[in-house]
Amino acid sequence: MDASRAEQIMKSSDIIGVMYRNNYVWIEDIDKGRNTAHVTYLEEHNTIHVGIDQLEETGPIKQLH
Template sequence: MDAKRAEQIMRSPAIIGVKYRNNYVWIEDVDKGRNTAHVTYLEERNTLHVDIDQLEETGPVETLH
């Protein structure tokens, strides 16, 4: 994923699935200068900064589990 798409997902009114290392995350913030994103694991609620290119878009989500 690139920074522009990460920002689009973050600002989207739709829920779009994103995974980091096979775990779903919520994009909290994007730092284009460093090409990183602040994300929260949905299941564990842990937050971390990751390289945007390691994020994987999985598509629209109907409901959160």
């Protein structure tokens, strides 16, 4: 993924799936200068910094409600 797409996903009102190393994450913040993202694992709630190019978009997620 590139920084522009990561920023679009982060700002989107839709819920768009993003994975890092086969785990779903939530993009918290983007650092375009360093090409990194601050992400939180959805299952474990751990927050880490990762390379944006290591993020994988999986597409829109429909809400279950």
